[in-house]
Structures are given as structure tokens and as C-alpha cells.
Amino acid sequence: MPKALRTKHSLAIRWFHWINFPVLLVMIWSGLLIYGANRVYRIGVGDWTLYAFDTAFAERFNLRFRLAEGMAWHFTFAWLFVLNGAAYVLYLVFSKQWRHLAPGRGALKGAWRVFLDDLRFRRNAPEAEGYNSAQRFAYSGVILLGVLSTVTGLAIYKPVQLSWLTAVFGGYQSARWIHFWITGLFVLFIVVHVLQVIRAGWNAFRAIITGKEVVEES
Amino acid sequence: MSRDPDFEQEVRRVSRRSFLWGGLALGGAVGVWQAILRSPRSDGMLAPLRAVNGFNGALWQRMFREGAQAPTFEPSLAGARFNGDIGLRSPLNLADWRLRLEGLPGGERLLTLDDLLALPRTEQTTELMCVEGWSQIMTFAGVRMTDLLDALGSPTIPPFVGMETPDGRYQVALDAASALHPQTLLAYEMNGRPLEPRHGAPLRLAMPVKYGFKQIKRIGRIRFTERPPLDYWHARGYDWFAGL
Numbered sequence: 001m002p003k004a005l006r007t008k009h010s011l012a013i014r015w016f017h018w019i020n021f022p023v024l025l026v027m028i029w030s031g032l033l034i035y036g037a038n039r040v041y042r043i044g045v046g047d048w049t050l051y052a053f054d055t056a057f058a059e060r061f062n063l064r065f066r067l068a069e070g071m072a073w074h075f076t077f078a079w080l081f082v083l084n085g086a087a088y089v090l091y092l093v094f095s096k097q098w099r100h101l102a103p104g105r106g107a108l109k110g111a112w113r114v115f116l117d118d119l120r121f122r123r124n125a126p127e128a129e130g131y132n133s134a135q136r137f138a139y140s141g142v143i144l145l146g147v148l149s150t151v152t153g154l155a156i157y158k159p160v161q162l163s164w165l166t167a168v169f170g171g172y173q174s175a176r177w178i179h180f181w182i183t184g185l186f187v188l189f190i191v192v193h194v195l196q197v198i199r200a201g202w203n204a205f206r207a208i209i210t211g212k213e214v215v216e217e218s
Numbered sequence: 219m220s221r222d223p224d225f226e227q228e229v230r231r232v233s234r235r236s237f238l239w240g241g242l243a244l245g246g247a248v249g250v251w252q253a254i255l256r257s258p259r260s261d262g263m264l265a266p267l268r269a270v271n272g273f274n275g276a277l278w279q280r281m282f283r284e285g286a287q288a289p290t291f292e293p294s295l296a297g298a299r300f301n302g303d304i305g306l307r308s309p310l311n312l313a314d315w316r317l318r319l320e321g322l323p324g325g326e327r328l329l330t331l332d333d334l335l336a337l338p339r340t341e342q343t344t345e346l347m348c349v350e351g352w353s354q355i356m357t358f359a360g361v362r363m364t365d366l367l368d369a370l371g372s373p374t375i376p377p378f379v380g381m382e383t384p385d386g387r388y389q390v391a392l393d394a395a396s397a398l399h400p401q402t403l404l405a406y407e408m409n410g411r412p413l414e415p416r417h418g419a420p421l422r423l424a425m426p427v428k429y430g431f432k433q434i435k436r437i438g439r440i441r442f443t444e445r446p447p448l449d450y451w452h453a454r455g456y457d458w459f460a461g462l
Binding site: 002003004005018022034035037038040067068069071072073075076079158159160161163166167172173176206209210211212214 | 222225228229232233235236237240243247262263264266267268270271274278281282283286287288289345347348349350351352353426427451454455456457461462
């Protein structure tokens, strides 16, 4: 069968993606430097703790006594994160490319089938044109994470001037907790995303650099 | 499987161009990162970051709404948490303590604690937010900054306020709007009792519109100035405005 090059990602999408990647890493790292001054979060229920992000964790990753540094980086790169993210969302809206990402009817069931297929439980992922249902949930969900991390961030940043926003997230400590775990979900997204790209192979990775993918023409 | 040399070449051409751009972008990003890391420090913060954080502070200072108030709580929820004794380590004789006020029309004033106790008393239960990330609901009682200034006949003040401990070792700088916020108190009571020494006896600042590090304990001197006064934590890399 003859092969052809087909445009997969527009130039704008590729810039948004590759600007966001290092900026998000700086946001996560500087956020951890801030968190390192108040090491209170853990995964657990009641007395039972699966994993604690405690002093030992902070020391392993050199997060302690770097609060001023962390805040300085965080509130500088927050501008890039928000402006790039806002430009991305506006681009999706005006180019109508949001249709490629939004989960459609029956997407929940489809995503579950893709998930089972990915884990090798069953081989019955539905055929999809463009992104499959699981990808649609992941890529729409990560936009939602970006919005939530921005508004919870503002709720923590200005809890008096924007006290109504802080109240929406259940108060100051609650907003901090949500902000921290949104970061956890971002990290989870990045890990799964990178593993899936590795699994999909060179054609998928090349497409986010060149914009083109090689397809077989029927 | 047949290979199409023209097609393979086309793929390579498109890829080469894009990867070249990608390499340039990566180099640019690393360059920016290195440039920030190697820049000189301005008041303990890397200069480019200080510039953006200074812009953030100026932006929020312009958007600061005196009408926006910190949420208040039931006094029964109040507790205490101690953190930091810079400026409190020198001995202090409470009987000799005076609050020195400088920079107001009419010259320097010295006030005793009784002078302050005679002014209108305001009590409020708000959440003190530490820059470290913890917070503590506390009840403070004292004199509103605006009530003190009214009593002194100076309802308007210069753009900056500087406060320091009697030994001069701890200093905070404030913008006038935050100092004149209705929840900014010169507090002499905490949780229904006279201030303890480690919480700043005899007089401390309680202002929920700023992080705890601006809420100086054991105030000895207040200066009203045209230029930004010294600020202990700003000199050590923290944000100047530090407004919430």
C-alpha cells in the first residue's frame, strides 16, 4: 500500500505543547520547593499511610529551605503557564479543533474498552478516527486540570482579595490541598502520556515535532 | 514491501527541517534557563525573577481593594502557633517601652501602652497565613491603625510605612493602603489575654491582608516615609508586597 504524509498537529498546537512542557516542569518543581516549607501531605486514610510526602521526601529531592526561591520561580512562570494555556484554549475554540478532543456520545464506554485493551485484558478497542475515547478524556481532562490549578492557585495566592474564590474551594488549607493533588494528577498524566507515546512509537513522536504523520493510503 | 525512495526522502526533508527548529527552540530554552540562573541577585532573589515578582506586587497593589475583607471566624476556633523570634531576643523592660512614631505632621510622638489602651478597641478573629504554608485562626484585639491616625490628627499618610523592633533587628515595610485597611490592628491582646512576650508583647501588628512575616511582633518604632523602608525578609529574597 502506498504511504503518505498527513498533517496531524498544526504548528500552533506544536508550539503550545512544547512551550507548556518545560513551563509545567518548572511549575511543578517550584511548587514542590514551596510545599517543602510545610510538609503535610500524604496518601492514606486515618492512621494508615501508604506514602507520606514528609521531611525525608523533601530532603531526598532537596526541597527544604528554598521557599523564597520557589515562590519567585512559581509566580514568574505562572504567567507563561496561564498565557500559553489560555492561548491554547482560545485556539482550540476558534479553530474548532476542540471537536477532536471533546468526548462524544458513548465515550465513557469506549474509553473503558480502550483502557482494558491497553492493559491487555481484552482486544476489543473500538476503531476510532482521530483520537480514541480514552485519549479524548485524557486530553480534555488535562485542560480541566490546567484551569483548576490556575483557579486554586489564585485562591491560595490572594485568599483575602479573592476570599470568595478561596471559600469555593473550602478555605485556605483546603485550596492548598486541592492544588497539591491537582499537581499529582498532572504528574500521573505526564507518566501515562510519555509511556503511551513510547508504545505508539516514532511516528507519533515525530508528529508532535514535524506536524506530519505517515499514513497508509487505501 | 515496496519502498518509495521519493517518499522516504520527502519524510526525511520534512523531519530534518522540523527537528532543526526543535533543536533551536530547545537551545533557546536552555539558554533562557541558564541566563536566569546566572543573573545577579537583587535583594536575595535572582534579578529577572525579582523583576517579575516586583511587577506582580505592583499589579496587586493597584488592584488592592480596601473594601475586601479577610473572612472572620468564631472566637472559639482561635488557637496559637509560635514561629520566629527575630527581634525578640534582646531584653526588654516593659515599663520603659514606648511606641515611637516618626514622619507624621507635627513631629515625632512617643506613646505608652496606656495611651493606646485609651483609644477605641477593636477585636477580630481571622486566619493568620504563614508564608510557609500553614495557617492559624487567632483572635487579636487592639487599636485599628486608622483609629490611631485619626486620634493623632493624621488620617492620611505618606505612601510607605516602616516598622521595627526596639532593637532594630527586625523590620517590615508596608504600602499605605494595606496599613490603612480596616482589619490592620496594632494588637495588645491575643486570644482574650494580654500578648505573651513570644507573641510580641507589648504591641504587635495583626493584619490579615499580609503574610505572617509582615505582622511584626514587639513594635518599637513606626515610620511614615516617602520611600520604601527596609524589610527583613524582602532583603532575604521574599516578595516585597506579600499581600494576600
